[in-house]
Amino acid sequence: MAENVQKTAPSSREMLGYYLNKSYQDAIEGKARGELVCWASSIAPCEFCETMGIHMLYPENHAAAIAAKHGAEEMIEHAESMGYSVDNCSYARINLAYMDIQKCVAENMPLPDFVLVCNNICETLIKWYENIAYQLKVPIIMIDVPYNYEYEPSEWAIDYIAAQFEHAIEQMEEITGKKFDYNKYREVMQIAAESSYWWTKAMGMAAAKPSPLNGFDIFNYMALIVCMRGKTGCRDTFKKLAEELEEKIQKGEPAFKEGEKYRIMWDGIACWPYLSHNYKAMRALGMNMTGSTYPRGWKLDYDKDDIRSMARAYTSVGNNLSLEAQIDLKTEVVRTYNCQGVTYHLNRSCKCMDFLFHEMQTEVARRTDTPYITFDGDQSDPRNFSKAQFETRVQGLAEMMEQRKS
Amino acid sequence: MSKMQSILEKLAINPVQAVEDYKKKTGKGAVGCIAPYTPEEIIHAAGMLPIGLWGGQVELNKVRAVLPAFACSIMQSIKELELSGSYDILTAVLCPSSCDTLKAIGQKWTRKDVPMIQFVHPHNRKLPAARTFLAKEYQHVRERLENVIGEPIPDEAIVQSIQVYNEHRAVMREFARAAGAHPDLIDPKTRHLVFKSAFFMRKEEHTALVRELTALLDEAPVKPWDGPKIILSGIMAEPDSILDVMKELHIAVVADDLAQESRQNRVDVPEDGTVMERLAEQWQNMYGCSLAYEHEKTRVPMLVDMVKKNQADAVVVAMMKFCDPEEFDYPMIKQTMEKENIPLLQVEIDQQMQSVEQFRTRMQSFVEMLRHE
Ligand code: SF4
Numbered sequence: 207m208a209e210n211v212q213k214t215a216p217s218s219r220e221m222l223g224y225y226l227n228k229s230y231q232d233a234i235e236g237k238a239r240g241e242l243v244c245w246a247s248s249i250a251p252c253e254f255c256e257t258m259g260i261h262m263l264y265p266e267n268h269a270a271a272i273a274a275k276h277g278a279e280e281m282i283e284h285a286e287s288m289g290y291s292v293d294n295c296s297y298a299r300i301n302l303a304y305m306d307i308q309k310c311v312a313e314n315m316p317l318p319d320f321v322l323v324c325n326n327i328c329e330t331l332i333k334w335y336e337n338i339a340y341q342l343k344v345p346i347i348m349i350d351v352p353y354n355y356e357y358e359p360s361e362w363a364i365d366y367i368a369a370q371f372e373h374a375i376e377q378m379e380e381i382t383g384k385k386f387d388y389n390k391y392r393e394v395m396q397i398a399a400e401s402s403y404w405w406t407k408a409m410g411m412a413a414a415k416p417s418p419l420n421g422f423d424i425f426n427y428m429a430l431i432v433c434m435r436g437k438t439g440c441r442d443t444f445k446k447l448a449e450e451l452e453e454k455i456q457k458g459e460p461a462f463k464e465g466e467k468y469r470i471m472w473d474g475i476a477c478w479p480y481l482s483h484n485y486k487a488m489r490a491l492g493m494n495m496t497g498s499t500y501p502r503g504w505k506l507d508y509d510k511d512d513i514r515s516m517a518r519a520y521t522s523v524g525n526n527l528s529l530e531a532q533i534d535l536k537t538e539v540v541r542t543y544n545c546q547g548v549t550y551h552l553n554r555s556c557k558c559m560d561f562l563f564h565e566m567q568t569e570v571a572r573r574t575d576t577p578y579i580t581f582d583g584d585q586s587d588p589r590n591f592s593k594a595q596f597e598t599r600v601q602g603l604a605e606m607m608e609q610r611k612s
Numbered sequence: 613m614s615k616m617q618s619i620l621e622k623l624a625i626n627p628v629q630a631v632e633d634y635k636k637k638t639g640k641g642a643v644g645c646i647a648p649y650t651p652e653e654i655i656h657a658a659g660m661l662p663i664g665l666w667g668g669q670v671e672l673n674k675v676r677a678v679l680p681a682f683a684c685s686i687m688q689s690i691k692e693l694e695l696s697g698s699y700d701i702l703t704a705v706l707c708p709s710s711c712d713t714l715k716a717i718g719q720k721w722t723r724k725d726v727p728m729i730q731f732v733h734p735h736n737r738k739l740p741a742a743r744t745f746l747a748k749e750y751q752h753v754r755e756r757l758e759n760v761i762g763e764p765i766p767d768e769a770i771v772q773s774i775q776v777y778n779e780h781r782a783v784m785r786e787f788a789r790a791a792g793a794h795p796d797l798i799d800p801k802t803r804h805l806v807f808k809s810a811f812f813m814r815k816e817e818h819t820a821l822v823r824e825l826t827a828l829l830d831e832a833p834v835k836p837w838d839g840p841k842i843i844l845s846g847i848m849a850e851p852d853s854i855l856d857v858m859k860e861l862h863i864a865v866v867a868d869d870l871a872q873e874s875r876q877n878r879v880d881v882p883e884d885g886t887v888m889e890r891l892a893e894q895w896q897n898m899y900g901c902s903l904a905y906e907h908e909k910t911r912v913p914m915l916v917d918m919v920k921k922n923q924a925d926a927v928v929v930a931m932m933k934f935c936d937p938e939e940f941d942y943p944m945i946k947q948t949m950e951k952e953n954i955p956l957l958q959v960e961i962d963q964q965m966q967s968v969e970q971f972r973t974r975m976q977s978f979v980e981m982l983r984h985e
């Protein structure tokens with residue numbers, strides 16, 4: 207999907223591959239040396255573990271990689287033989303099966319010495335990680351961020367989250383037998399902030415018209431912001447990406463050489479087993495995904511000297527927002543990225559995203575005056591997706607957008 | 613047993629009628645409490661009638677357009693009832709946010725005249741900070757309710773309500789014990805009715821009736837039971853028709869771990885602390901429930917103990933279809949039951965279930981299997 211950049215310095219694409227591979231390799235080698243490995247949820251506060259020099263791995267990312275490499279089905283079947291329901295999140299099913307058989311088509315992930323979970327994306331994670339901790343008998347560090355049923359988080363929720371950060375540090379000192387190094391912590395926070403900054407900046411360039419960024423690349427680059435936010439490699443990659451995109455904007459080089467006919471927002475996770483199908487089907491119609499909620503997903507701005515500010519950042523994440531705040535967020539994405547239509551992925555795995563679709567779709571469409579479609583899919587269970595339905599729906603969206611143009 | 617019959621008749625309540633009667637009698641309203649756990653004591657202290665909202669067998673029409681088909685049937689029913697105006701007789705509705713579905717249900721509420729009071733139970737339950745958080749969260753519930761009714765709910769009233777509720781819990785635990793010993797007198801559906809009626813009555817009245825019922829049971833001679841004895845676990849065991857099938861098959865429910873039944877009465881509100889802290893601490897002390905986070909999963913050994921203590925023959929998991937929290941617990945239950953050689957059956961619960969034939973077939977072959985054990 208990406209074009210080759212001159213071979214003088216590594217391109218952001220090459221850096222992405224290198225660092226992702228490195229994060230798995232480092233963990234495998236570290237584990238062999240007796241170093242600690244932690245499995246964490248995708249928007250958990252990695253800052254503490256990074257400070258402690260713990261290897262971090264991300265089951266959601268790992269499950270996505272397995273699905274993208276077409277290895278999901280056998281894992282899912284194994285999970286079902288363990289007693290998991292076909293209706294549970296397929297990331298969880300893949301990971302819990304992996305935990306049992308420890309083999310897959312993607313990189314292997316050493317088993318964790320402890321886990322870190324933050325439910326700012328869903329409650330399902332709580333049950334999933336509860337099961338990992340129970341089965342492997344490993345400690346669990348939980349950052350429970352209460353759902354923001356009102357527009358802003360309550361002060362007492364912030365207090366509760368901040369107290370859990372402090373408790374997490376104590377737990378980590380106990381697990382590692384080492385004192386928490388506050389100087390190192392500041393450095394890590396700085397790197398994480400810079401990574402977030404460059405991630406948001408690079409992704410934000412899709413707002414340019416035409417967009418220099420092939421939207422589906424967001425799904426690929428995302429792996430790095432998930433897995434390595436606290437490391438310089440992540441920051442450097444997104445800085446590089448931002449430079450590359452800036453250059454394209456200067457040169458007037460669009461992501462689609464044939465020109466972008468439509469700009470759309472994609473709501474939800476990718477369908478990993480069908481990523482290239484989805485991409486081709488949309489590109490054939492001249493549709494570029496310029497808008498998504500991912501740029502904002504890791505925009506974790508906080509004051510490094512204020513633990514409550516950090517608590518506020520971690521609780522104010524997409525799925526943890528009230529319906530009203532999510533509608534505002536999506537409206538803003540459609541407007542900022544000049545999207546002419548929206549595709550909603552009714553993801554069979556993800557109840558927290560799907561169950562608000564009706565209200566969200568109606569209201570975002572009303573506020574932005576853009577058409578939308580919904581397609582049935584699943585981020586990693588290949589059995590829940592129909593190519594024909596997807597093609598018909600995006601075709602339908604193209605027609606609706608065309609009508610509005612004229 | 614006419615005395616027992618007359619008590620059971622009093623417990624067979626029509627919820628709508630109950631709300632209307634209560635309003636007429638007291639001039640105060642009723643507040644809906646969406647399953648599973650809400651601080652009902654606060655509502656009770658306001659002199660209102662807390663009504664448990666656990667869905668029901670309704671035809672799903674309006675909800676189809678607003679909620680995907682893979683949401684649990686209890687929330688499908690609740691949403692359908694909301695959209696068709698059935699809850700408009702209520703003064704307000706409380707909704708916990710224990711799972712992804714409940715979070716959405718609270719947010720999707722549309723009845724402008726029936727305010728939605730959503731709140732969150734913390735998962736990191738054992739931390740002192742969780743108690744502080746939940747106490748403030750309950751205080752926030754209280755304040756919003758006070759706003760709706762336009763008068764304060766005093767501490768002393770809540771303290772009294774806590775006492776009423778603790779007493780009710782104790783009486784219900786006693787009933788569960790007595791009913792388990794007398795499956796000849798209390799069949800599965802009747803047992804369920806006794807638990808469910810608590811959601812439509814002021815608890816002091818329910819306590820009085822159930823206490824009387826339990827005393828009658830305790831007086832009756834214990835007769836040997838030759839059918840299978842089971843423990844029911846899950847969110848709920850509805851529709852009633854499945855309980856009729858159990859009766860038909862001569863199955864005794866000797867104890868339960870259902871959210872709608874015994875989990876409601878598992879732990880009392882403790883004595884120490886401010887009123888709100890006491891209510892919050894009850895959640896910290898909760899155990900053995902898929903919605904109360906515990907990486908030790910005490911539910912699993914608890915079920916094994918329940919089997920032993922009640923000399924049950926099997927565990928039947930009444931699996932609410934599309935309920936993530938329950939579905940994630942099942943593999944662990946399965947693993948342990950296999951290890952302990954305890955027969956286990958998982959049956960799917962769908963409140964809208966039209967025919968019980970599939971259920972009957974599964975139950976029947978399970979009972980056959982138990983006979984040959
Ligand atoms: S896909 Fe949805 S349910 Fe699964 S872990 Fe992600 S947010 Fe949670």
Ligand code: SF4
Nearest residue numbers: 684711713932935936
């Ligand atoms: S999914 Fe389960 S816990 Fe959640 S509302 Fe439905 S039955 Fe209740």
